[in-house]
Amino acid sequence: MRAPFAFLAALSFAVASSAFAADGAAIYQDKCSACHETDGSGMPGMAPPLQSALWKKLGAKSPAYFAAMVLNGSAGASIDGETYAGAMPTWSAQLSDEDIAAVGSYVLHDFNASTQVVTPADVAAVRAEGHVDAAKLQAMRGGGAP
Numbered sequence: 001m002r003a004p005f006a007f008l009a010a011l012s013f014a015v016a017s018s019a020f021a022a023d024g025a026a027i028y029q030d031k032c033s034a035c036h037e038t039d040g041s042g043m044p045g046m047a048p049p050l051q052s053a054l055w056k057k058l059g060a061k062s063p064a065y066f067a068a069m070v071l072n073g074s075a076g077a078s079i080d081g082e083t084y085a086g087a088m089p090t091w092s093a094q095l096s097d098e099d100i101a102a103v104g105s106y107v108l109h110d111f112n113a114s115t116q117v118v119t120p121a122d123v124a125a126v127r128a129e130g131h132v133d134a135a136k137l138q139a140m141r142g143g144g145a146p
């Protein structure tokens with residue numbers, strides 16, 4: 001008798017996960033793709049690629065780092081040895097925790113084949129910390145320029 005319930009639970013999780021990813025894709029295309037390109041490849045010298053070994057390096061810190069970048073923005077980022085002149089705006093007033101979680105999970109899964117998930121709780125925790133400056137972003141990355 002448990003099997004049908006387990007199947008239904010798994011099915012509802014799969015449906016919820018695919019809806020979550022679909023929302024993330026739509027938000028990404030609307031808010032992020034103009035600078036980071038539709039495939040996450042970025043714009044040389046302007047916006048860093050979101051397809052990057054950085055996410056693997058960050059590991060379990062990826063959700064918090066993604067949330068911090070989106071909530072606080074960034075300027076003059078140096079990633080994988082390249083500096084980007086573009087300034088990313090803060091999205092804290094325009095995007096909800098759920099929106100940021102959806103787009104973060106989309107970026108990690110679709111562009112980086114990561115199993116990491118950004119949850120609304122991850123985003124809320126970073127939002128509660130207040131402003132995350134370039135030095136903290138640098139520390140989260142393990143050194144190097146933010």
